[in-house]
Amino acid sequence: MMNFKKSLLCVTAGAVLSLSATAAETTLRVATWLPPTNPQNETVWPIWAKWVEEATEGRVEVIVENYTGHPKTIFDAVEDGVYDVGFSVNAYLPGRFSLTSVAEIPGEITDAETGSVALWRTYKNYFESAGEYDGLQLLALFVHGPGQLHTKFPVNSLDDLKGKKMRVGGGLINDLAERLEVTPVAAPAPKSYEMMQQGVVDGTFLPVQEQKFLRLSEISSDLTLFPRGLYTTAFSVVMNVDTFESLSKKDQDAIISVSGEKLSRLAGAAWGKADENGILEAKSNGVNVVFLAEDDQRVKDLNKLAKGIDQLWMDSVKDRDVDVEAGLAAFRQYVKDINSEK
Incomplete structure (x- = not known):
């Protein structure tokens, strides 16, 4: 499922965390750019990986790898298939994900969990048709604490x-x-x-x-x-479209079931508690x-x-x-x- 370019880059990236010891049909490589102690790496990715592996009955595993480039390039890295999944700050790409900045207006949120769930619901019910995530499979939206x-x-x-x-x-x-x-x-x-x-x-x-x-x-x-x-700042968790579409419908549905509002809430709560x-x-x-x-x-x-x-x-x-x-x-x-x- 991975091309040569992707395989080479993933080998040289240096894995920081492997979250499954069992053989799986598909491995999702996740790009992360913050320190290991950050709640995204310490809490969110391990829990989501467990959810994915359980929901897919072990057919899909998740491996998190350190990303050393500027975090704004993660969106392109995922879209181009260098990584399967990644997350970054929407504002690092001005003009692309502008609608999610609704959560960044000063004084609107009380805490990260609330803001994250509200942002996901707003996107799904009001903004999804704008197509800002065309070329990417959006898995979650979240914000950090005020x-x-x-x-x-x-x-x-x-x-x-x-x-x-x-x-x-x-x-x-x-x-x-x-x-x-x-x-x-x-x-x-x-x-x-x-x-x-x-x-x-x-x-x-x-x-x-x-x-x-x-x-x-x-x-x-x-x-x-x-x-x-x-x-506050809005983040997106995104997945490569080809990777997503290469999965069986059963595994696609499984991943979606543990993403969306559920993953948005998890990320917001973890960042807020931090x-x-x-x-x-x-x-x-x-x-x-x-x-x-x-x-x-x-x-x-x-x-x-x-x-x-x-x-x-x-x-x-x-x-x-x-x-x-x-x-x-x-x-x-x-x-x-x-x-x-x-």
Whole structure:
């Protein structure tokens, strides 16, 4: 099922985790780009692999391999058949997966699990017909926990951010960064440690978990936590279409049964729980952790600055042949419904 090019690249990639010791008819090679301790590698992939192997009665196994290129190229690597499955940040490819940025609007979600399930439901019910994933088999959508401020300086006022160099990852956080009057420096998340250590940036926008998993607690002096964060980031889990179609209908259905909303919820819950570990790591390393209340002036000022970003998003996707206004309203309702179920 694998061509020569794919076989060669997979051999040289260096497997970091094999999740099945039994012989299988099909092996799915998954590209991952974050540290082994990241919840995607520590929790999500092992559980999903187990689900896949059980659902297919051992006919399909999953092997996770380290991807050393820029994470934005994973989508192409999967589409071209270099890997069977992968995941990455949607905003790393501006303009391709724009509809999923509905989840990135500041202040929309309360936690990663809620946001992930709401995003999947919104996509399936309102956005799928736009064809943004043509050429890929979409398996799941998820978001990380609310993005917060990891800095080398205290943030006593939003004015303290003006002129500061801040690492950004793309998406609607770029619009918010502009309103905060920071100097944005685009880079993937794993570059944050190096850039802060070397003084290339004064801080980064990331979820709290990265105090531990990207070791930001070693180089941050302050961690400022807004009640709903400043933003979040949408991720896609995708599969090569030819690989998927080469499976029997029975195994296709089995994989779909353990993906979709189920996998989206798993990923969101795992990434969200990891934020708790990030706070503990920050405190243990002496980082000044500041929890802001809704009535804090910094929160009020942020809410004012973020006003209208939802319209910016709608304007950016008006060329899609879907009802984006209805999709946004549905996303917000899904967030409320999911929270009420907890």
